Amino acid sequence: MRRWQMETFGRAHLRLAEVPVPTPGRGQVLVKIGAAALNYRDLLMIEDGMGMTLDMPFTPGSDMSGEVVALGPQVLRLQPGDRVVNAFFTNWSDGIAPVPVHPFGGPGPGMLAEYVVFDEAQLVLAPQSLTHVEASTLTCAGTTAWFALAEQARTRPGDTVVVQGTGGVALFALQLARAQGARVAVISGSADKLERVKALGATWCIDRTTSPRWADAVRELTGGRGADHVLELAGGDNFEQSLQAIAQGGRISVIGMLQGTELRSSVYPLMLGRATVQGIGVGHRRALADLVRALDAANIRPVVAGSYGLTELPAALEHLARGAFGKVVVDLSRR
Template sequence: MGKTLQRWAMKDFGAAHLVQETVALPQPAAGEVLVQVKAAALNYRDVMVVENGMGMALDWPQVPGSDMAGVVVAVGSGVTRAKVGDRVVSTFWHGWHDGAAPAGIAALGGPLPGVLADHVVLSQEDIVLAPATLSDAEAATLTCAGLTAWTALVESGGLRAGQTVVVQGTGGVALFALQLAVAQGAEVIVISGSDDKLARAQALGARHGVNRSKHPDWAAEVLRLTDGRGADHVIELVGGDNVAKSQAALAQGGRLSVIGLLDDMAFNGSIIPFLQKRLTVQGIGVGHRHALENLVRAIDRAGIKPVIDTEYGFDELPQALAHQARGGFGKIVLRVG
């Protein structure tokens, strides 16, 4: 093992301020592990953190990125959750292990130091064992996107076989929601502006695809496809005026999982449909460590393979972020180790 590590860091906002740098390799303190990072997955959040910090006060230099898979290469005293040689993935939140989120939790990659480095030191509380059935690149996608979909549908949503789920788009969270819902025995309707992406989503198990460019009132199509009943669960990834369409697409007693803000940070819509349909609205902020452990077991048992659009080399972070910003079919991943 060398005495230095390579990492990406930013000293101001904007992709132009991202630089690769060499720093001393830290050693794990008590309760910490040193992980050789093998792969790191990007999220739209990373694009926003680089651009403007999402309103957070960051300490420069800031290392971005929250999602990684790697191998433990050293442990500090008192570590019991992992040993040298274990394959692990990072948790998104530092300090949220189970139950309701405690006050003051913070995420890796902003405001806490991130994982876009060839080695990282993490608390043993901020890792879980990686799925045995996934590659490093696949395992890295679980931390944020996979866990967000799992929390929305299973941990909080109580999804059951025979229910109908509407998924908006074909990004990382959306495709995880599709795959997890199909594995649970649910029927999935995917909304997208691309016939090609809809065909690919149907190949993954979606029952129906609705092209929002051809059907701007896509909620009416959902009602038609469900014989007027509506969906039991809508994964809301857009925000703004799209929320009203999500409301209209839901069945009586349906559940709206508010996850994304790809179009607008506002939440626009009348309160009347919520009352008339007795809807449940839940905000999803990824999830806790225990839920990630549950997801890992489900991934291994169900044989789910995360969808990766493109893998980039570690030196290609700017190109990978640009790809993430314009969107992909599934996840964007950096090969690190």
């Protein structure tokens, strides 16, 4: 089989290698990968490992949809032919995350391969309504948005949700919040992308280039009340605007760190707004299974910015690096 791997860090060192097909052990299944969605995390893992100790050769990729083709001993839930998606964490099935757990997940197994072995406990059945390309986007982006809106919060009809940007998590959050009956304000610096989110159901579009104090715009659009929930995808100084945009008792889900690893704000808007601030680091397997049912029930289709064949991984990573409206996916059915 073929898989992408590297002996040292850097995109220039990625090589498409021929290796033996792995054999599943006790409680494991062999999955033929149909598609692997890419995350910004993958770029960071390729460049420096994100501080993790990696066994070389290292195969990147954390998200996939595929088909079970072989079973190891004592596999109970799955059968050959089942279409499956993987949970991000290998050891978090439900409840409180086990300790210690790395905030960015473990280093493997990498999904940019034609076959991968999984513990049965890491997999759930894929949505019936989605292709492999679409379903591969659920592991990180879909689960993160779902965990923020439906697991760690209970979004209700009439709520106002603020979404920052138009990447994979942001667009999932827009679609899920709308399905929950919420009004959604999307913030972006691209007028073209704001036009596109209108087609996905955005209630309001705020251009941060013309409204750099976007929190004021949220207040104005909501009649001064503010938002019930803000998905903070930038970090840095942007966090203070998120605090200023929420209603009394509102919630901020801290998900991204595009402006760095610090959150900067005066304590006053936090205290005056009586805000709840929660960190979201993807989610557990049960939440992924709940998301799968929700997508089938609501007929939500993930937004895919582009799909590439396995040999086209360098082009896919370049697309990811320059920014994408939705998810970038490697489609292994393409030769």
